Amino acid sequence: MEKWEDEFDPKLVALMHQTDEKIAPRLAAIDDQIVQNQAKVLKAFQNHRVAESHLSGSTGYGHNDEGRDVLEAVYADVLGGEDALVRPQIVSGTHAIGVALLGLVRPGDEILYITGEPYDTLQEVLGMAGNGIGSPKEYGIGADYVPLKADNSVDVPAVQKRIGEHTKVVAIQRSRGYATRPSFTIAQIKAMIAAVRAVKPDVWIFVDNAYGEFSETIEPLDVGADLMAGSLFKNPGGGMAKTGGYIVGKKDLIERVSYRLTVPGIGGDEGATVGMLSDMFQGFFIAPQTTGNAIKGAIFESALLESLGLDVDPKWDAPRTDLIQTVNFGNPGDMVKFAEAIQASSPVDSFVTPIPEHMAGYEDEVIMAGGTFVAGSTIEFSGDGPIRPPYTIYMQGGLTYAHVKIATMQAAQKVFFANK
Numbered sequence: 001m002e003k004w005e006d007e008f009d010p011k012l013v014a015l016m017h018q019t020d021e022k023i024a025p026r027l028a029a030i031d032d033q034i035v036q037n038q039a040k041v042l043k044a045f046q047n048h049r050v051a052e053s054h055l056s057g058s059t060g061y062g063h064n065d066e067g068r069d070v071l072e073a074v075y076a077d078v079l080g081g082e083d084a085l086v087r088p089q090i091v092s093g094t095h096a097i098g099v100a101l102l103g104l105v106r107p108g109d110e111i112l113y114i115t116g117e118p119y120d121t122l123q124e125v126l127g128m129a130g131n132g133i134g135s136p137k138e139y140g141i142g143a144d145y146v147p148l149k150a151d152n153s154v155d156v157p158a159v160q161k162r163i164g165e166h167t168k169v170v171a172i173q174r175s176r177g178y179a180t181r182p183s184f185t186i187a188q189i190k191a192m193i194a195a196v197r198a199v200k201p202d203v204w205i206f207v208d209n210a211y212g213e214f215s216e217t218i219e220p221l222d223v224g225a226d227l228m229a230g231s232l233f234k235n236p237g238g239g240m241a242k243t244g245g246y247i248v249g250k251k252d253l254i255e256r257v258s259y260r261l262t263v264p265g266i267g268g269d270e271g272a273t274v275g276m277l278s279d280m281f282q283g284f285f286i287a288p289q290t291t292g293n294a295i296k297g298a299i300f301e302s303a304l305l306e307s308l309g310l311d312v313d314p315k316w317d318a319p320r321t322d323l324i325q326t327v328n329f330g331n332p333g334d335m336v337k338f339a340e341a342i343q344a345s346s347p348v349d350s351f352v353t354p355i356p357e358h359m360a361g362y363e364d365e366v367i368m369a370g371g372t373f374v375a376g377s378t379i380e381f382s383g384d385g386p387i388r389p390p391y392t393i394y395m396q397g398g399l400t401y402a403h404v405k406i407a408t409m410q411a412a413q414k415v416f417f418a419n420k
């Protein structure tokens with residue numbers, strides 16, 4: 001067989017070799033981080049005595065689902081909490097985050113985001129966008145955010161002034177989501193928590209941890225957050241979980257939000273796991289590796305596409321706290337062309353053409369590329385973004401580093417070297 005890179009323009013191949021050499025030390029550092037996180041996960045599996053009998057799951061009401069209880073204990077242990085809800089009944093990360101936030105508050109309370117505008121789907125959950133039906137406002141619950149400063153940092157004096165008597169929950173979004181700001185590192189989150197506690201020590205601090213898990217070696221709960229949540233279609237699902245979300249944190253808060261997830265009286269005691277547990281355990285076990293592969297892939301994308309003259313963020317050598325790599329195209333045409341190339345490089349549905357369209361929970365049209373084994377999964381290599389200036393593709397995920405590398409080369413070939 002010919003070498004895999006023979007299909008590409010020799011100039012692109014030369015750039016790839018330069019990129020490989022340049023990023024090698026960064027990739028080695030991510031490999032170290034994978035081992036660190038893998039050790040943490042392995043130890044939790046052993047400490048909680050994960051057994052073959054835990055993998056099969058329950059049916060019906062799901063009473064006494066020992067596997068589910070052990071999975072939740074493992075999640076809590078690894079992610080720095082006292083208890084967790086890890087359920088196939090949580091339909092997505094948005095649902096997990098919404099349940100956590102809305103489960104904590106009561107009429108008269110207020111939820112305050114301090115990291116600028118929340119992620120698009122959460123704006124609808126909180127009644128900041130959309131038709132407002134069922135939003136917290138209908139229950140007399142406030143939801144607001146403090147804009148970031150011009151340099152994209154948290155406006156600490158404004159936050160401290162804004163936190164008041166009714167502020168029950170302060171929310172921090174770790175990953176940039178569909179914003180142009182950088183993602184916030186654990187060190188930055190630690191400083192935010194200190195600033196918040198300085199003015200209101202007993203406020204509950206929630207972190208939207210989507211895309212963050214295992215991208216550093218500690219998590220927001222390790223630096224003082226009370227509760228956090230995320231999606232199993234992202235990092236902690238490891239690419240294996242077929243559905244679900246998680247909420248992890250202080251025991252009393254997990255109990256409180258469990259009554260919002262189901263109903264008072266039942267809380268977390270019911271909820272059959274049917275055939276899901278095996279994939280959820282296995283996915284969490286491999287999640288450090290999968291997340292590391294995705295981050296290594298993002299470093300390659302960043303370095304290669306920057307060398308082709310594109311505006312990328314983060315830069316290849318910048319610290320990372322999530323999976324997201326953005327590339328600005330400046331116009332919708334190139335953005336869509338690049339997305340099409342990503343789709344064509346996928347293992348599933350490679351022959352499909354992605355079309356920008358309106359999606360539930362999003363204000364602008366969104367283009368989503370990525371032929372994934374789990375529908376819409378973004379721990380698998382994918383590229384997406386709302387069609388609005390500066391026409392940014394958000395790339396993330398990658399079950400294997402090799403796939404991200406090949407796909408990025410194919411997309412670069414198609415956009416920059418086709419017909420030349």
Ligand SMILES: *Cc1c(COP(=O)(O)O)cnc(C)c1O
Pocket residue numbers: 092093094095097119121173174175176177208210211231232233
């Ligand atoms: C993806 C994401 C969510 C929502 O997760 P879904 O599983 O897509 O609903 C929430 N917040 C941030 C920052 C995200 O990146």
